[in-house]
Amino acid sequence: MKLINFTLLFFLAEITICSAQIKVDTRQFNPKNEAELQVKGNLLEFKWPTAAGQKGTVVLDLSASKPLFQKIALNKGASQKLISENLDPTFILSIGKRDLLSQNGWNIFFDKVPLKPFKSFPVQFKKKTAAVRTEGSHTIIRIGEMQCERFEGVLEITFYNGSPLFNVAAVMSTDVDATAVVYDAGLLNKADSWKQISWTNTGDTLVHATVDKSNAAKDLAVKYRSITASSAQGTLALFPAPHQYFYPLDEAFNLKFTWYGNNYRDMAPGYGMGIRQELKGDNRFVPWFNAPPNSKQRMNFFCLLTDQDAADAFTAVKRFTNNDKYVKLPGFKTMSSHFHNEFIMNVVLAGKPIPEKPEFVEVFKRLGVDMVHLGEFHYTANPKGPDEKRLKELKALFEQCERLSDRDFLLMPGEEPNEFFGGHWLQIFPKPVYWVMSRDKGVPYVEDRPGFGKVYHVGDKKDMLKLLEDEQGLAWTAHARTKGSVNAPDVYAQEDFFLSDRFMGAAWKAMPADLSQPRLGGRVLGLLDDMNNWGLKKTVIAEADLFTITHQNEMYAHNNVNYLMLDKIPDYKEGWKPVVEAMQKGKFFSSTGEVLMPELKVNGKHSGETLSLAADGTADVAVKLRWTFPMNFIEVVSGDGLRVYQEKIDLTKTKAFGDQLFQFKANLKGRKWLRVAAWDIAANGAFSQTFYIQP
Secondary structure, X not given: OHHHHHHHHHHHHHHHHHHOOOOEEEEEXXXXXXXXXXXXXXXXXXXXXXXXXXXXXXXXXXXXXXOOEEEEEEEEOOEEEEEEEEEEEEEEEEEEEOOOOOOOHHHOOOOEHHHOOOEEEEOEEEEEEEEEEEEOOEEEEEEEEEEEOOEEEEEEEEEEOOOOEEEEEEEEEOOOOOEEEEEEEEEEEOOOOOOEEEEEOOOOOEEEEEOOOOOEOEEEOOOOOOEEEEOOOOEEEEEOOOOOXXXXXXXXXXXXXXXXXXXXXXXXXXXXXXXXXXXXXXXXXXXXXXXXXXXXXXXXXXXEEEOOOHHXXXXXXXXXXXXXXOOOOOOOEEEEEOEOOOHHHHHHOOOOOOOOOOHHHHHHHHHOOOEEEOOEOOOOOOOOOOHHHHHHHHHHHHHHHHHHOEOOEEEEOOEOOOOOOOOOEEEEOOOOOEEEOOOOOOOOOEEEEOOOEEEEEOOOHHHHHHHHHHOOOEEEEXXXXXXXXOOOOHHHOOOHHXXXXXXXXXXXXXXXXXXXOOOOOHHHHXXXXXXXXXXXXXXXXXXXXXXXXXXXXXXXXXXXXXXXXXXXXXXXHHOOHHHHHHHHHOOEEEEOOOEEEEEEEEOOEOOOOEEOOOOOOEEEEEEEEEEOOOEEEEEEEEEOOOOEEEEEEEOOOOOOOEEEEEEEEEEOOOOOEEEEEEEEOOOOEEEEOOEEEOO
């Protein structure tokens, strides 16, 4: 009898724990910040302004056994439309081992994480604590706890005033060193509110599928990285951060980054939809994401609501990336660099039919890229000769670049020579230049050749620097401090060629990837700061470093762009000296596409110029930004020759789709240089080149 009573008491205690009301901490919630919050038992009802005259409503059920999102709706006045109900977030975390020994620590790219032991786990979510806080125009609801093997953390749901947008994130960390991760995520529908799943296929056509909960989950190759679920009264779109979600690869293949259906990967019980990663990547070097010890990894996705159909939802989603296109800015022309498309060797000189409009050119035009700098002949040609082969290859390259250029598009020849200087590097000349990457004894440095004109032979780093000087070309370190440049430019920072103004600096790409960082590409931004503290006037352009370029690829996620201060696109026949000069003099900013800097002056000066400080050591910064996602912060990064300083200007009061001039004073006493960057809530951003300070 005593045993029975004990069992009964234990059972009743379990019921009490499971049904116990969770106390919601609202001390950091600002009720005067447009959003509304009500807590009734285990139901947390939150409302936020999504548009003029419209509010979003989310009811969260904090009961242990109930779906988290009891209701998601849009309200206009007294009218409410139910978009979805009874949804649970789901996360799957794949955990592998980072190689921190063979290359440059956490900056490694040449890692093959999925070829080493790894495991995938569903993230366990238990509702034990809840807190709500206000940050600017954002409201963050934090629910604990989440646990997955060596990782633990909380769920964060962030709502953005002024937009029917919210973010769902598993914020988790581990204390285990040398960890690399990827994640899949989504929403599971525990009711029958979803009637239709929709996506845009790689042919840019909207496709629909009727919800059938008996259908096993399937992976989809889509455009715009998005998938939607429609109910009788509206649509919910789900999509990742457009650049942050994609760890670096050499290829931009579309690896089916979305999913829908029942029991995804046998680890998401129920019918749902979401985002995913192909664990083996492109089957080459696959580094996954860095997860350093105790870093808070934000494994997240966005949701966007509309009371219309899927077509309307996709129109709204695409606005956040300007339809996956780099917008035009008066006084600027867009330029992207470092593409190993190998059109010359694989098509032109391979004897294949030469298309009038090659696909790769159409891809760039569709992206809104005005000027493209190629990296042809990447281990495919004869850079060292013999001359008859090398000159034929260059001539074909120059002819095709001229043929494919027009008044609205410039295709600039370029290579990644990887000779003479050490590491990997790229070059650009302001016009076609014939040169061979070898010089035998007795062969002159330069000679005239019938049918080619000047032909240079380069035998060492001195010859290479002289060629850059003679033809006013530029060189720079490709993928600095990683890949084939793991020790560059540091290893040659005192060499004459690097100290020359013909060595521009380096190139930026969002690698390595780390989901705990609020910005992308810290590796090269840190290098830019180092070069500035070395006392050198160097610049950094954004690079893509991609091979295959097709309409089917996920080009936008892996690409970036430089906005050069140019009024017009140079004519190919006249050369592209203005492009080279803008690159060398820092007359540009770089961007992922969502954040733009159409105006930036410090004490009236542009980037690349030298300014004087006020007597108190301050300077007036005026930066005009245009953005899609709500902004996060502006940062003024400066240095005194030894240390780097960061001053943040909080922008969390901003809302989606803004255009504003920000003016403030920066304290720069004792500094020698500065640069300005701006980042949004999805880690998209733009960064300027350096301003120099008069001693």
